[in-house]
Amino acid sequence: MTAKKIKKKPVNWDLILKAGMMVLVVIIATILIPRERSHIYRYQIGEITRATIIAPYDFDILKPEDVIEAEKREALKRVPFVFNHDHDAEIRSTQDIEQFFRMATALKQRYQSLKKSREDRNLYRYNVERFEEQNKRVRSDSTAFYQLISQFKQDYNIDMESDLYRGLYDPDKSPLPDLENLKTQFLQEITQYMDKGIVDIPLEDIMSSQIAISRAGEEIYRSTSEIYDRDKAINTLSQSLKTNGNELSFEKKQMLFQISRIFIRPNLIYDKERTLRRQQDAISRIPIVDGKVLKNEKIVDANTRVTPQIYRKLYSLNVAESKRNQNAFGRAYFMGFFGDLLIMGLLYTIFILFIYHFRKEIYSDRKNIFLIVINQLIVIGLGYLISSLNHAAFMAVPVTLLAMIVSIFYDERAAIFSTVPIILMLSYIFGNPFHFTVVHMLPALISTISIKKLRSRDQIFQPLIWVFLSYILGLIALELVSFSSFAELTRGILFAFINTVGSVLAAYGLVSVFERMLNITTDMTLLELTDLNKPLLKELAMKAPGTFNHSVMVGTIVDTAAEAIGANNLLARVGAYYHDIGKIAKSNYFAENQRDENRLEKLKPHMAAKVVINHVRTGIELAEQYNLPKIVMDFIPMHHGTQIVKFFYDRAMDLAEDPADVKDSDFKYPGPKPNTKETALVMIAEACEAAIKALDKPTDADIENRVNLIIKTRMDEGQLSDCPLTFHDITVIRESLIRQFISMYHHRPEYPGQQKSETTK
Numbered sequence: 001m002t003a004k005k006i007k008k009k010p011v012n013w014d015l016i017l018k019a020g021m022m023v024l025v026v027i028i029a030t031i032l033i034p035r036e037r038s039h040i041y042r043y044q045i046g047e048i049t050r051a052t053i054i055a056p057y058d059f060d061i062l063k064p065e066d067v068i069e070a071e072k073r074e075a076l077k078r079v080p081f082v083f084n085h086d087h088d089a090e091i092r093s094t095q096d097i098e099q100f101f102r103m104a105t106a107l108k109q110r111y112q113s114l115k116k117s118r119e120d121r122n123l124y125r126y127n128v129e130r131f132e133e134q135n136k137r138v139r140s141d142s143t144a145f146y147q148l149i150s151q152f153k154q155d156y157n158i159d160m161e162s163d164l165y166r167g168l169y170d171p172d173k174s175p176l177p178d179l180e181n182l183k184t185q186f187l188q189e190i191t192q193y194m195d196k197g198i199v200d201i202p203l204e205d206i207m208s209s210q211i212a213i214s215r216a217g218e219e220i221y222r223s224t225s226e227i228y229d230r231d232k233a234i235n236t237l238s239q240s241l242k243t244n245g246n247e248l249s250f251e252k253k254q255m256l257f258q259i260s261r262i263f264i265r266p267n268l269i270y271d272k273e274r275t276l277r278r279q280q281d282a283i284s285r286i287p288i289v290d291g292k293v294l295k296n297e298k299i300v301d302a303n304t305r306v307t308p309q310i311y312r313k314l315y316s317l318n319v320a321e322s323k324r325n326q327n328a329f330g331r332a333y334f335m336g337f338f339g340d341l342l343i344m345g346l347l348y349t350i351f352i353l354f355i356y357h358f359r360k361e362i363y364s365d366r367k368n369i370f371l372i373v374i375n376q377l378i379v380i381g382l383g384y385l386i387s388s389l390n391h392a393a394f395m396a397v398p399v400t401l402l403a404m405i406v407s408i409f410y411d412e413r414a415a416i417f418s419t420v421p422i423i424l425m426l427s428y429i430f431g432n433p434f435h436f437t438v439v440h441m442l443p444a445l446i447s448t449i450s451i452k453k454l455r456s457r458d459q460i461f462q463p464l465i466w467v468f469l470s471y472i473l474g475l476i477a478l479e480l481v482s483f484s485s486f487a488e489l490t491r492g493i494l495f496a497f498i499n500t501v502g503s504v505l506a507a508y509g510l511v512s513v514f515e516r517m518l519n520i521t522t523d524m525t526l527l528e529l530t531d532l533n534k535p536l537l538k539e540l541a542m543k544a545p546g547t548f549n550h551s552v553m554v555g556t557i558v559d560t561a562a563e564a565i566g567a568n569n570l571l572a573r574v575g576a577y578y579h580d581i582g583k584i585a586k587s588n589y590f591a592e593n594q595r596d597e598n599r600l601e602k603l604k605p606h607m608a609a610k611v612v613i614n615h616v617r618t619g620i621e622l623a624e625q626y627n628l629p630k631i632v633m634d635f636i637p638m639h640h641g642t643q644i645v646k647f648f649y650d651r652a653m654d655l656a657e658d659p660a661d662v663k664d665s666d667f668k669y670p671g672p673k674p675n676t677k678e679t680a681l682v683m684i685a686e687a688c689e690a691a692i693k694a695l696d697k698p699t700d701a702d703i704e705n706r707v708n709l710i711i712k713t714r715m716d717e718g719q720l721s722d723c724p725l726t727f728h729d730i731t732v733i734r735e736s737l738i739r740q741f742i743s744m745y746h747h748r749p750e751y752p753g754q755q756k757s758e759t760t761k
Contacts, residue, residue, distance in 0.1 A: 018366050021373045026348050028377060029425050030341045032384040043306045043314055047481070053299045059320040061291040061313055068288055073207075075282045080208045082271040082278070083199060085215040089267035090194040094187060097263050100156065101183040107148045107160065108169035108179070114141040156262050164255050182256075189237050190263055197227040200266035213268060233264045293317070340428075347424045354417040362410060367518045371409060372418050375402045375510075383426045392488075394430050395475060396495040399423055399440045400447040400467050401503040401510075407448045408511055408522050415448040439474040443467045443500075464504050471496035521629035526574045529632065530555075536626045540581055546592030547583045550693075551576055554686045558678075561685065561736040565729040567677040575635030576682050578628060582619025582636065586611060592690075605652035609645045609667045616640060616669060638679040639686055641719040642671040673722045680723040684711055685737060692741050703741045707734055 043049060063071075117137045124130035152160045159165065168179070197213060199206070203224065211227065212219045228236065237260045293299065293313055300310045351372075355363045362368045383397040390396075402422060407415035423444060427436035450463040475492045515522060532541070532552070541548040555576035562569035587593045589600055589611050600608040619636040649667040653659050674680035687710045695702055711734055714720055725733075 014366055018363070018369045021366075021369050022348065022352055025373055025376055025380070026341065026344045029344045029348075029380050029429065030337070032380065033340050033344075033429050034387075034431075043311065045306055045308055045311045047306050049300050049302055049304050049306060052302045053314070053317075055293045055295055055297045055299055055317065057295050057320075059293055059317055060289040061293060062316045062319060063288050063290045064308075064312060067290075068286065071286050072283055075286055076207045076279055077209055079275070079279050079282045080210050080212040080221060081206050082212045082214060082219075082274040083197070083268035084271050085197075085213055086267045086269055087215075089198075089265050090191070093190055093194065093263050093265055097183060097186050097190070100259070100262065101179055101186075103148060103152065103155075104168050105179055107145070107152070110141065110145040110148060111169040114138070114145045117141045158259075164251065164258070167252055167255065185240075186237075186260070186263060189240050190233075193228050193233045193236070193264070194267050197222060197268045198233050198264065198266045199227055199229050199268045199270065201229065201270045203227070203229045203232060211268075214271065227268070230264055230266060234260055237264070343428060344425055347421045347428075350421045351417055355414070359410070359414055362414060367520065368410075371514055371518055371520065372406055372414075375405050376418065376422050378402075379422055380426065380429075384429060387430055391430070393495045394436050395439050395471060395492050396499045397426060397436075397440065398499055398503040398506065399426070399444050400463070400500070401506050403444040403447045404451055404463065404503065404507040405510060405514070407451050408507070408524070409514070409520055412448050416445065419444045419448070435478055438478060439471065439496075442474055443470040446470045447503075461504055461508075464500055467503075468497060468500045471500065519630070521631050523568075523570050525629060526570045526632070529574045529628070530570070530577065532577075536581060536622065536628075537577060540584055543584050544580075544587035544590070544593050546594075547580050547587065547590060550592050550686070550689060551578070551580055554579075554682065554689050557689065557737065557740050558681050558685045560740060561733050562678060562681055564732050564736050565677060565681075565725075567681065571631065572678040572681050574632055575639075575678055576686065578619075578623065578632055579635040579639045579682055579686065580615070580619065581622050582615035582617070584622065585618045586615070590615075592693075600648075605648040605655065606666055609648040609652075612645050612648070613667075613669055634676075635679055635682055637669070637671060638674045639683045640669040640671075641673040641683060641714075641717075642669055643717065643719060644668050673719055675722045677723060677725055677729065680720050680725050681733060683719065684714060684733060687714075688737055688741065692745065698745050700742050703745060704738050707737050707741065 117134060121131060121134035121138050124134055149160050152158045160168065197211075199211070206224055208224065210221050210223050212221055234257070237257075293316070299313050299317070300306070304310070306314070355369075355372075362372075379397065379399060379402045383399075386393055386396050399419060399422065403415045403419040406418045420441070423437060423440050426440075427434075430436050447463045447467050450466050472493055475489060475496060479489045479492075511522060511524065514520065515525060532538075537548070540551070555573040558572040558576050559569045562572040583590050583593070591598065600611065603611065616637050620633060623633040623636060644664055645667045649662070649664065652662045652667070656662050674683050688707050691706050691710060692698055692703055695706070698706070711730060715730075720730075
């Protein structure tokens with residue numbers, strides 16, 4: 001018995017990838033739901049309770065945050081900041097003072113010696129021998145003096161030649177008192193400051209009322225008001241110098257103030273690690289509980305306004321509930337997780353069912369699914385981030401970003417059904433479904449509607465004011481119900497403004513990114529292609545002016561007709577502009593570009609048909625060369641579909657000895673047939689335009705008959721069988737085309753003398 005081979009069905013990877021992307025949204029949204037949340041007792045002060053709340057178990061009443069913070073501040077004041085005593089700092093300061101004044105005394109002596117040698121040199125200026133001897137002495141004294149000047153600059157960064165410091169050595173510049181007395185005053189003052197302590201951090205950073213000084217393994221305590229930081233010590237020294245030196249000018253006091261900065265250095269070094277450890281220990285001992293609620297105790301009745309005391313109990317119950325959920329990793333945890341997963345899946349099913357049943361064109365291409373899913377994940381991720389940073393800032397979640405991007409790439413209904421499930425999912429993540437939904441639902445719808453007719457990149461900013469106003473309306477409504485403060489309303493409006501501006505700017509940037517990344521064409525790209533100065537259209541106008549005029553005329557006609565049937569009129573117009581670009585290569589073979597003879601008549605029917613049909617292939621090559629979007633490129637083969645070039649086919653049949661030898665495939669366009677309303681509309685309109693233009697002074701009846709004939713022919717040939725046009729659409733198209741052609745080709749009345757003047761031209 002032979003075993004039958006079982007034919008395996010190929011794996012549908014496309015379906016798996018699309019399903020995987022959508023399942024990923026549900027899983028990620030479920031993971032981001034805070035496990036410690038509690039959605040049962042979310043009331044704000046001033047709101048009205050909807051049911052009686054009974055304590056399900058014993059729990060502690062937590063102190064208000066402001067009370068806890070105040071107690072923390074008081075506790076920190078009682079914890080002394082710890083400093084380590086640096087004994088060497090006082091020694092180094094004393095050495096610096098001694099060295100500085102030793103150098104200052106030497107500088108004064110050298111200056112006096114230099115001054116004396118210069119005076120002696122002047123006395124002997126008429127005695128060459130003695131003058132030269134004194135000149136050598138001047139150079140020697142000058143070298144010694146300026147070496148010491150350089151030493152001051154190097155050691156203390158002081159320019160002793162400046163007017164501020166010349167009083168230290170120049171008796172002609174209001175000299176200071178005896179340098180030895182001044183040195184003694186510095187030593188006494190700085191020693192006094194060192195004894196009390198000079199800390200290495202600003203005094204305002206010390207929160208405690210006293211400090212602990214660690215010296216030789218022991219700690220001594222000193223009041224913060226008694227110690228100095230560097231700035232305080234310098235200022236106090238400056239004040240002391242003013243007291244003990246009344247004879248000094250302001251400039252000299254300034255000089256001494258600058259010099260004192262050299263000598264004063266901290267001798268108490270902040271021990272940050274030990275201080276923080278003691279502060280944390282003190283904070284940990286602060287009680288955060290202010291009472292207890294027992295099991296089955298009534299917390300609040302139904303229909304009761306929430307007071308601060310009731311709010312504290314509800315808040316404490318939420319915290320207790322969160323801790324219980326956070327620590328639950330057993331059966332209850334997993335049941336809760338799968339329950340959340342089911343809820344997220346049910347909400348997201350709204351989107352899945354919509355695109356599967358009502359937007360097949362979106363569902364059929366996985367890059368469309370990817371585009372929507374990635375933007376949904378961006379919004380969910382940002383929503384979770386905002387929820388983690390500031391739970392009250394739920395109005396800052398950029399829901400409108402998703403609505404605008406989907407609306408720009410697809411349509412309003414797709415945007416609404418992509419956004420509403422995400423709003424519901426985020427409201428569940430935030431734990432306040434009513435508030436979140438009320439605030440975000442209207443702005444999402446407004447952003448979708450206001451961006452409906454996008455005709456420029458700048459137009460993406462138009463929703464900004466309407467979206468912001470809708471946010472304000474929702475926030476005001478919520479605040480009126482909850483009786484919140486004006487400050488909270490202002491803060492909410494600020495978050496909404498940041499959200500609105502950020503969403504619009506992000507949409508502006510992301511649209512361009514997704515267009516290039518996924519090769520999806522939006523109306524903004526189509527609008528750019530309508531520029532008649534585009535290189536390809538300019539080439540068409542120069543090499544095939546008749547074809548160019550025909551294309552522009554058809555574009556104008558289909559724009560109106562497409563809008564009448566609810567099609568994308570911008571796409572139809574762009575498709576009309578580019579549908580005949582293949583005629584650039586052999587423009588003189590086409591009637592609209594010819595002046596006298598028809599070159600096609602000199603060719604055999606097969607060759608003539610080949611030239612005509614070949615403009616489709618050439619057009620596709622040009623479109624690829626100029627990187628036209630695929631939806632625009634489709635107009636090139638589809639505007640002829642699979643029609644037969646009837647004129648040359650009939651001529652070949654007449655010339656053939658045996659008509660059976662003539663193959664209709666040699667005279668047939670390669671197709672495909674139009675598969676959208678826009679491509680079908682261009683097929684009908686461009687044929688009507690060419691046919692009516694060929695008529696000599698067409699009447700209204702001629703135009704109507706020609707339009708009816710062409711539409712009937714296309715339908716009889718089955719050229720419209722693959723497109724979604726309905727009989728109603730065809731009727732609307734026929735009426736629109738007839739009305740436009742009649743207005744374009746109406747007869748003007750001949751005025752007296754007009755015929756004669758035209759004859760003489």
